Amino acid sequence: MPAAKKMGQQTLVFQNPPAIIATGTVVGTKEAEGPLGKTFDRVIEDPYHGEKSWERAERRLLEDAVQVALKKTNLSPQQIDFFLAGDLENQTEASSMAARNLGIPYLGLFGACATFFEGLAMAAVLIDGGFAERVVVAASSHAATAEKQFRFPTEQGVQRPLTQSWTVTGAGAAVLAADGNGPVLTHVTVGKVIDMGQTDPTHFGAVMAPAATDSIVRHLEDTGRAPTEYDLIVTGDLGILGRDLAEGLLQEHGYDVGDRFTDCGILIYDPAKQDTHAGGSGCACSAVVTAGYILQLIQGGKLQRVLGIGTGGLLNADAPKQGETIPGIGHAAAIERR
Amino acid sequence: MRVDFTKPAGIQRKQYRDFVDRISPKPNVLVNVIWAFLVGGLVTTIGQGLLTLFLAAGLPVLEAGAMTAVVLIFIAALLTGLGVFDDIAKYAGAGVIVPITGFANSMVAQAMEARNEGLVLGVGARLFTIAGPVLVFGIVVAWFAGLFYFLFR
Known part of the structure; x- marks a missing residue:
């Protein structure tokens, strides 16, 4: 069954x-x-x-x-x-x-x-x-x-x-x-571990972009939804470079996400003033931006439906030194205003 | 075509690596080299100035050299403790990392980081985590240089 x-x-x-x-x-x-x-x-x-x-x-x-x-x-x-x-x-x-x-x-x-x-x-x-x-x-x-x-x-x-x-x-x-007021979680797409052979632990955008892409594509295909059915598609911590990589990869899959696609790591810092280079990262990046800014936009009625994708680079401190490639993972969650 | 997802995994990985290389910014080597040259030059000029002073004060050559190193190490350690060294190194790069100042910084920074784990298992055990390889390979090279000198003098 x-x-x-x-x-x-x-x-x-x-x-x-x-x-x-x-x-x-x-x-x-x-x-x-x-x-x-x-x-x-x-x-x-x-x-x-x-x-x-x-x-x-x-x-x-x-x-x-x-x-x-x-x-x-x-x-x-x-x-x-x-x-x-x-x-x-x-x-x-x-x-x-x-x-x-x-x-x-x-x-x-x-x-x-x-x-x-x-x-x-x-x-x-x-x-x-x-x-x-x-x-x-x-x-x-x-x-x-x-x-x-x-x-x-x-x-x-x-x-x-x-x-x-x-x-x-x-x-x-x-x-x-189970009961209460607030944005609701309607769908979750659990990601696979995706390895595109990246080896640089200082370039997490490149490590995680293929995993984010895979989970977004999987989500859209599983649900039969188009990217336009989301007001915002926001990844966890791909940063400036990772976002562009994911946008390019999504285009190869036939999805044009354009302006509705951003990243918590891009939103949280101003790279020109704060010397943050590629953007924000870490568990707290997607947590504080989603739990703060994104949900506030949904509650305020500025966004109706959002697809959030938590992104992670899977490594420990030793694996890259042992010559291991670094895979990534992305979990997507559809959040709606109710 | 950035990555052709119909191709085998190996080709996808190769195409993806090329895509990553195309969009990733490269460090401005020329600017970094100029900074490193100027600051590195300044550090070594200060070192030469100290050496001249110690010699003028009547110290023998070997001891004057040791004193010069001690003063430079002290300055680098102090700046590390004050939290300034990493800000200088952000611009000066190899200019402060390659001279003895970088060696001092790597030990003091590590000691500050490890102090919460205690004096023995923290500071003592981790003090040479970054500086250690410099010592190990410095000593190994010295052995070979000594052997070379012994065989071919």
Whole structure:
């Protein structure tokens, strides 16, 4: 028997689409100084967030984002069925530690920078499947913990390549519920791991563009929709170069997305003033832009239907040194105004 | 045609690599080289000035050289600690990374980064993560140079 709620090869269709009833976003000063500065709930002035390490700062960012979201709903952590979260630290330490303090049943996720969208997908499955009434999804990243994990110490004198992106310091959280007001999640297309032989860990746009393309094409073919049925198609953190690569690849598949196609990593920074090179990246990039700016546009009626694609580059610090190519992944979620 | 998705995976990967190369900006090598030359020249001129001073103060040649290195290392370490070195290196590049200043920066930056993991398992274990290869290969080359000198002098 074919799965009742699956459409085509990779797309899930929710019968009772869960609503995103509240979100919380917390960012650092660089993000607050960017073009979307006013759309975030809270800004931390100190990259240490009053803690003694960057790792502790990141876990507090994540906790704060969840608390901000819960406060808007007047719900206590005890009224939440599951907490789904992930980050980029080793063994997703920030999420586990945030979950320890929140005390909500926890499922840790790793989807690299696509984690927030992986979380949205899993939350919708839990809710529409009848296993949960309310689920909190969250993801975080921190420029300093990511640099430490994957690249150089913060004070190391290096020249960043022009293709490199800047890791967003921040955390985004969303409360999804079976009932309630807010934009709803109607479809999710779970992405495949796509490897086009890229080897440069400083060019994530090139790593992830083929995966984003594949998931967008899969979504459109599975649902039979045209790109014009979406007011906006927004990827997670392809950046300026990755967006152009994905647009070119989509054209090869026969889809012209043009002006309705952008990327959270392009929206969040001003590359001319903020020296961010290719744009923003990290788990928090798609989390804070989607949970903030994009959902605000939907709630304000400026956008009716959006296709968001969380994008991730799948690697650890050692794999590129071992000569491994770097694959990417993209998870697409269709979000509608209700 | 950027990438022909009807072709085998190997050809798609090749076409995609070419597409990536076409759209990716290249660093301005000329500007970087000029910056590196000017700042690198400045660093080494300061070094020469210090050496001349120490010699004039009556230090023997070897000790004057060591003192010069000590002062340059101190300056680089201080600038790293103040969070300025990486801002200079963004423009000066090899001009401050190649001289002894870069070596000092790589150790101090690593020490600052690792201090949360403790003095032994953090700072002690990770101090040479970046500087280590410079030492290892420097020493290996010195062995070969010594061997060469021994055999062919």
